[in-house]
Amino acid sequence: MDAQFWLIQAFNGISYGALLFLLASGLSLIFGVMRIVNLAHGSFFLLGGYVALTVIWTTGSWLLAIPVAALTVAVVGLLMERIFLRPLGFDPLRQVLLTVGFAYLFQQAALDIWGGDNLDITPPDILKGSIVIEGLHLPVYRIFMIGMAGTIGLALWVTMEKTRIGAMIRATVDDAQMARGVGIDTSRVSMFIFALGAFLAALGGVIGGAFLGVYPGLDFAILPIAFAVVIIGGMGSLTGAAVGSLIVGLADNFGKALFPEVSYFTLYAPMVLILALKPTGLFGRE
Amino acid sequence: MESRRKLLIVIAALLAVLIVTPFANSYVIVLVTHALIFAILAMSLDILLGFAGLPSLGQAAYLGMGAYLTAILATRFQFGLDWTFGLVVVLGILIGAATAALFGLFAVHAGGVYFLMITLALGMCVWGLAYRWNSLTGGDNGIVLPTRPEFGIQLADDVTYFFVVFGFFVAALALLTVLVRSPFGRSLVGIRENEPRMRILGYHTWLHKYLAFIIAGGFGGLAGVLWAHAHGLVSPEDVVLATSVDALLMVVLGGPGTLVGGAVGAGIVVFLREYLSTLVPWWQYVLGGVYVLTILYLPGGLMSVPERIRGWRARWENGVRVKFPRHTS
Amino acid sequence: MSSQVVRSIAWGLIAGALGLGTFMSPPPVMAAQELRIGFLAPTTGIFAQVGKDMTNGFQMYLDEVGGDFAGAKVKFIVEDEEGKPPVGVRKVEKLIRQDKVHMFIGGLLASTGYALAPVSTRLKTVYVASIPAADDLTQRDSAKFPYMVRTGWTSSQPNHPFGEWACEQGYKRIVTIAADYAFGHEVVGGFQKTFEGCGGRIIQKIWPPLGTIDFGPYIPTMKKDADAIFTLMVGPMSLQFPKQLAAAGIKKPVLGGGTSYDEFVLPSMGDEVIGHVSALQYSAALDTPKNAAFVKKYREKYGKVPSYYSESNYSTAQMIHEVLKKTKGKWPGTEQFVKMLAGVQLETPRGPVRLDEMRNPVHNVYIRVVRKKKEHGYDKDELWNTVVKTYPNVGQFWKYPKAEFLKQPVYSREFPPCKYCE
Structure with a gap:
């Protein structure tokens, strides 16, 4: 266990965390603004990967696939919010069950449309291979994932802190009733957030598709990890999602490398610890 | 008068199931047995959801604890395969309750959507244990149980086992009915409707909810013991999130706060999952569709359907809009 | 909850129970010589494509012989086991109890094999493990599963x-x-x-x-x-x-x-x-030549190259047909079928196959x-x-x-x- 080992493991953990951030930030925002436990979030991730594949097969362009997939799934999310979730009003239980129903529908639809093959998104050649620094092989794609998550995180942060819509969102997270009271159209905010969440998850799906693959069942495989991030980081907080992603990415990586026997405990133990000490998560507010 | 008639009708329905099932083909017997076991789980969840207003996303955890306990005792210690089966039932209930007592410390103080999230996380922990603690749980392989217990009567016979499960189901239904009609049960409803008021009235609301949580865990453990022997296999698949979510659907589909509704919902969901999937390859559309349609069009569950129909009829006949009661969930 | 509510539910339950009883209880009509084969493969979930390969392999052989094994009409019933052992067990219960199959085939994961074999013993039905490769099924635990024959392989074999x-x-x-x-x-x-x-x-x-x-x-x-x-x-x-x-x-x-x-x-x-x-x-x-023909035909029919999952089930169908040829299409009974299947020697796409005395292939x-x-x-x-x-x-x-x-x-x-x- 030399320094090289620790460095490469830390790097791997951070890059995995970067991917988790794309997935979990949307989940966290949806939770914060709408108080919805969205069990269809993994489906958005998977659909993103599939739509991207279709774009790549028809146009051959990976670059084009990213926005097309993310926007397509954002529209799906938007419609789902407008047509189905909104009419329910605030009712956590029925909303969560509705998202479960959609998760099943999406899963079957994806199987019917794209088949059951284990597929893979091939990134452009420039992102393949690895950079060698002092004998450390750093895969370019992992560096790209970190960069991508950093960019998206920064954009989200700027949106939240510096724009009008960001202020409206923050107000809604803090106190939806009060926000309505001062004239914020919280229904609009919710719609925007749900679509944004779907957008981010699908983006994660495209980026992650080259790294995790695209296959039926990925939706439910990735979902618990996203929830671990949100629970640790704090529900509804962007900073929380970022910190949570890093913690989970690193805990998962080092846990598996150092204590392979109990690898899931290293993922769930921090979660339980946080639940016991601060049920709202590190950065969540009551 | 009213409640006696209700009771009679439920008894009539139970008798119908009891009498008809043994004459059905053996696959129907197995399906009904599975449905009854899940009905116990659904009713345990209804205590939380329908009465205390606590929507738990982790009820499969208690089923899993009961089931793994049964399987481990049976395969490692050959315990519970004769008259000691009775002890295993007691232990199963205790381990379910004990797990709930532990989890309740984390979960009960949280409200609404946080409660959903925390119970989901706790359920995931139990799944993680079942999946990775190879030496104890057999990991991914799960545990295959030996032949069902035998103590004068042979539970290996499917009809006999159906009778046993039916007995436990009726006992659970009776106990839970008594519970929800007791002052304790009423206090739970009071907490669901208006917790601050109950607190002002001097109720220790946290304790009430915590007790309800433990009781629900105990019944979940019971369902687990029965499930392990019904199935002959205990596997991490039994504790996945989907099982917990299905249990919620059973309650919501049947009608929260009615106990019997959970049982009806269990029957329907078990039938959909196990039998429909053998008829059509696209069964996930149906399952997903049932979720969506239940949520959109059956807010009070199936138990509210006759009321709604009467409401429409009254409206039709009188031209008066009748407001039908909305079940809270 | 009003009495009428309860009454309608009671009627519903009664009607449901009666419905189940009457519609599901009569055993399937025994056609003169029908061979009912239950087949377990994941058709949804992570392994959906593998499941398709498995089913296609078996189906292709059936199509080649027109669904007819030496005079026995084959009724081929595919069930989705989702790649999950408990689901496999539930589906087998259905196949045996409801469809009254003569045998069930398949399952994907080794863990599913371990879960299915005891069911074959409990319900005294032939289980042909065409894919699950768990070693002990045909080794140390072989005696526990007298109705199981493996046509696939053991994990350690190759x-x-x-x-x-x-x-x-x-x-x-x-x-x-x-x-x-x-x-x-x-x-x-x-x-x-x-x-x-x-x-x-x-x-x-x-x-x-x-x-x-x-x-x-x-x-x-x-x-x-x-x-x-x-x-x-x-x-x-x-x-x-x-x-x-x-x-x-x-x-x-x-x-x-x-x-x-x-x-x-x-x-x-x-x-x-x-x-x-x-x-x-x-x-x-x-x-x-045998494999080249198999690959060409399979690829033409299903648009992709056959995998071992396809081949194993194609050969399994071939072996079962071989037994039925000897009985002239009659079902020989569970014990006898197991014995006869274990005695089959055959040229398959993978090469020559025979079974050893613990009913596992030698190939x-x-x-x-x-x-x-x-x-x-x-x-x-x-x-x-x-x-x-x-x-x-x-x-x-x-x-x-x-x-x-x-x-x-x-x-x-x-x-x-x-x-x-x-």
Whole structure:
């Protein structure tokens, strides 16, 4: 266990965390603004990967696939919010069950449309291979994932802190009733957030598709990890999602490398610890 | 008068199931047995959801604890395969309750959507244990149980086992009915409707909810013991999130706060999952569709359907809009 | 809750119960000579494509003979086992009790095999394990499952000769990385046993959980001074591991269990797998007239190259047909059928197959190298598992005497112990 080992493991953990951030930030925002436990979030991730594949097969362009997939799934999310979730009003239980129903529908639809093959998104050649620094092989794609998550995180942060819509969102997270009271159209905010969440998850799906693959069942495989991030980081907080992603990415990586026997405990133990000490998560507010 | 008639009708329905099932083909017997076991789980969840207003996303955890306990005792210690089966039932209930007592410390103080999230996380922990603690749980392989217990009567016979499960189901239904009609049960409803008021009235609301949580865990453990022997296999698949979510659907589909509704919902969901999937390859559309349609069009569950129909009829006949009661969930 | 509510529910229950009773209870009408075969394959979920390959293999043979086994009309009932053992058990209960099948076939995972075999004993129905490769089903536990016949393989079977092959290549020190479940343990165990038997050393064993797709934590822990890497991946893992290995800059020779490079995933793989070597009882690139015809026909019909999952079930259908030929289409009864199926000797796409006395196949094992080339007259360069060496008629005990072999415990994480792990 030399320094090289620790460095490469830390790097791997951070890059995995970067991917988790794309997935979990949307989940966290949806939770914060709408108080919805969205069990269809993994489906958005998977659909993103599939739509991207279709774009790549028809146009051959990976670059084009990213926005097309993310926007397509954002529209799906938007419609789902407008047509189905909104009419329910605030009712956590029925909303969560509705998202479960959609998760099943999406899963079957994806199987019917794209088949059951284990597929893979091939990134452009420039992102393949690895950079060698002092004998450390750093895969370019992992560096790209970190960069991508950093960019998206920064954009989200700027949106939240510096724009009008960001202020409206923050107000809604803090106190939806009060926000309505001062004239914020919280229904609009919710719609925007749900679509944004779907957008981010699908983006994660495209980026992650080259790294995790695209296959039926990925939706439910990735979902618990996203929830671990949100629970640790704090529900509804962007900073929380970022910190949570890093913690989970690193805990998962080092846990598996150092204590392979109990690898899931290293993922769930921090979660339980946080639940016991601060049920709202590190950065969540009551 | 009213409640006696209700009771009679439920008894009539139970008798119908009891009498008809043994004459059905053996696959129907197995399906009904599975449905009854899940009905116990659904009713345990209804205590939380329908009465205390606590929507738990982790009820499969208690089923899993009961089931793994049964399987481990049976395969490692050959315990519970004769008259000691009775002890295993007691232990199963205790381990379910004990797990709930532990989890309740984390979960009960949280409200609404946080409660959903925390119970989901706790359920995931139990799944993680079942999946990775190879030496104890057999990991991914799960545990295959030996032949069902035998103590004068042979539970290996499917009809006999159906009778046993039916007995436990009726006992659970009776106990839970008594519970929800007791002052304790009423206090739970009071907490669901208006917790601050109950607190002002001097109720220790946290304790009430915590007790309800433990009781629900105990019944979940019971369902687990029965499930392990019904199935002959205990596997991490039994504790996945989907099982917990299905249990919620059973309650919501049947009608929260009615106990019997959970049982009806269990029957329907078990039938959909196990039998429909053998008829059509696209069964996930149906399952997903049932979720969506239940949520959109059956807010009070199936138990509210006759009321709604009467409401429409009254409206039709009188031209008066009748407001039908909305079940809270 | 009003009484009328309750009443309607009661009526509903009664009607439902009666409905179930009347509609489901009459046993299916026995056609003169009908052979009812239940087939379990995952048609949804992670393994949906594998399930399709399994079903297609069997179906193709049925179509070839017009659904008729020597006069018996075959009723082929496919059930979705979702790649989950408990679902498999529930579906088998349905097949046996509701459809009254004569036998059930399939299941994908080794764990599903372990779950299904006891059901065949409990309900006294023939189980033909065409895919689940759990060693003990036909080894130490064989006596518990008198109605089970395996037409597939045991996990360790192809890996026994593979270990010796690795010695012949001059590899001395090997690191293994394999999915952490029964199948992975047995594949690695078989390889380790013979490899260390001929002087090699396994210096490290890494066990990522089944379903791992990010190998970031594991790849850096692999010992740098190994001569080669032995891997066993299934499903989506197969696709990600070689890619991430290449990206991490590791250029050691890679050996793998057969499923790591199976044809069901090979077309989705990148060129980084070229040169990887694996061992299995089948390869679509196998150059025999029988296999060439099989591959062409299969590919024409289903649009893709058959995998071992397809071949194994195609051959299984062929073997069952062989038994029915001898009985002239009559069902010989459960015990007799098991005995007759175990006595079948047949030329199949994978080569000659017979069953040993514990009802497990004895067949060729092929050492296969992934190469990009043209095969069977197709005009495009594709990835194929080119056969470089054939070990003929390999049984589940390899060269070891059966009694001695059965005395050692089943291969697991702990056995054989890692003597040379540092």
